[in-house]
Amino acid sequence: METTMAEKTLHNLFHDTLKDIYYAERKILTALPKMAKAASDPKLKAAFEKHRNQTEGQVERLVEVFGIIDEKPQGKTCPGINGILEEGTEMMKEFKDSIALDSALIAAAQAVEHYEISRYGTLKTWAEELELTQAIALLGETLDEEESTDEALSMLAESSINSQANVAAE
Amino acid sequence: MMSKLDDLFLDTLQDALYVERTLVKRLPKLAAEASSTELKDTILGHLRETEIHVERLETIFDMMGKPASAKKCEALEGLLKETVSVTGDIDDEQTRDAAIIALSQAIEHYEIARYGTLACWAEELGGREIQLLLEETLEEEKQADQKLSALAESSINERAAA
Numbered sequence: 001m002e003t004t005m006a007e008k009t010l011h012n013l014f015h016d017t018l019k020d021i022y023y024a025e026r027k028i029l030t031a032l033p034k035m036a037k038a039a040s041d042p043k044l045k046a047a048f049e050k051h052r053n054q055t056e057g058q059v060e061r062l063v064e065v066f067g068i069i070d071e072k073p074q075g076k077t078c079p080g081i082n083g084i085l086e087e088g089t090e091m092m093k094e095f096k097d098s099i100a101l102d103s104a105l106i107a108a109a110q111a112v113e114h115y116e117i118s119r120y121g122t123l124k125t126w127a128e129e130l131e132l133t134q135a136i137a138l139l140g141e142t143l144d145e146e147e148s149t150d151e152a153l154s155m156l157a158e159s160s161i162n163s164q165a166n167v168a169a170e
Numbered sequence: 171m172m173s174k175l176d177d178l179f180l181d182t183l184q185d186a187l188y189v190e191r192t193l194v195k196r197l198p199k200l201a202a203e204a205s206s207t208e209l210k211d212t213i214l215g216h217l218r219e220t221e222i223h224v225e226r227l228e229t230i231f232d233m234m235g236k237p238a239s240a241k242k243c244e245a246l247e248g249l250l251k252e253t254v255s256v257t258g259d260i261d262d263e264q265t266r267d268a269a270i271i272a273l274s275q276a277i278e279h280y281e282i283a284r285y286g287t288l289a290c291w292a293e294e295l296g297g298r299e300i301q302l303l304l305e306e307t308l309e310e311e312k313q314a315d316q317k318l319s320a321l322a323e324s325s326i327n328e329r330a331a332a
Contacts, residue, residue: 009265017272020252080276083248087185090244094181100174107182107287111245114279118315122272125322157290 014126015071021119022062023075028112029055031085035109038092041102044156048109051149058145061138068135084111106157113150120146179291183230184241186284190224191240193217193277196250204270205263209321213274216314223310226303233300249277271322278315285311 032055036048066073088108095104120143127135197220201213231238253273260266285308292301 009260009262010268013260013265013269013272079248079251080245081248083243083245083251084280086244086248091178091181095174095178098174098177100178103175103291104178107178107283110287111280111283114283115276118272118276118279121319122275122322125319126268128323154286154290157287158293 010126011069011130014123014130014132015069016076017119017123017126018062018065018069018071019074019076020078020080021116021123022059022066022073023078024081024116024119025055025059025062026075027078027081027085028116029059031088031112035088035092035105038096039102039105041156044102044105047149047152047156048105051109054145054149058142061142065132065135065138068132081112081115084108084115088112103157106153110150110153110157113146113153116146117143117150175291175295179288179295180234180236181241182284182288182291183227184239185243186281186288187224187227187231187238188240188243189246189281189284190220190227192243192246192250193220194224200253200270200274203257204267206267206321209267209270212314212317212321213270219310219314223307226307230300230303233297245280246277249273249280252276268322271318275315275318275322278311278318281311282308282315 029052032048032052036045036052039045039048063073088105088111091104091108092101095101098104120139124136124139124143127139194217197213197217201210201217204210204213228238253270257266257269257273260269285304289301289304289308292298292304
């Protein structure tokens, strides 16, 4: 009896977190074109555009995961991602005409990536515990993509962009 | 004249100070909500580290000749709001622990992103000593995240699903 209840609660937590990340991904889909538009470095623009396309695929994967647990795809307002995006928007406003805007955009995007990395990491672990084999693979694929995106952004940050931001203000 | 990257750096440093100071207040409450002794110990261990992170940030402000002032961080507030709403709903102890780990990891990852950015900018701005202090904290945040992952993968989730 007790065992069944415990299983059900982890299942509920999995479902809740799935709704949370589904909401987050769809928010990110609307934020990425704005970030691409604001970026001046063509490589950074391209990175945001590439990640936008990836994000569409990630939303589709989430729909599949909802299907695996026999639930309808549904989002739930996620204060975490709202706060992170709000902070990013503020930064974009504050550094709008600054040469450091690209650096601010990268920082904001990496905060978003890390939020997603933690969420997909958690969901994958729970999918393993709940023995949702197909979901493990789907969530793992997205997790890999988020990690690669974060690394690509780190590379961009470490290369020319920050030097430009620093030198140009003299 | 200050470079714009300097401004960004200072802004983000103020954000990090707010996060660390807030966590010093919040972590004891989170530890109190945890049921497993290992999880409690991990959170309390990280509380001691967090106190050192605050001191390191204060040292950096000092090195820059700036007052150590914190700036409200909407991202952390959002993450903490999630913590309260999720953990409050769960009666089952093991499942609540799983939720506490998940939310702690979301916070750790926010910090990893921020310290990674700050260390990278410090390098650009030529503050070698500052960079090293930031990297020390970054390393501790990454380790805290790994400890939590290990806890999640071991007993807690197994018990929750058993």
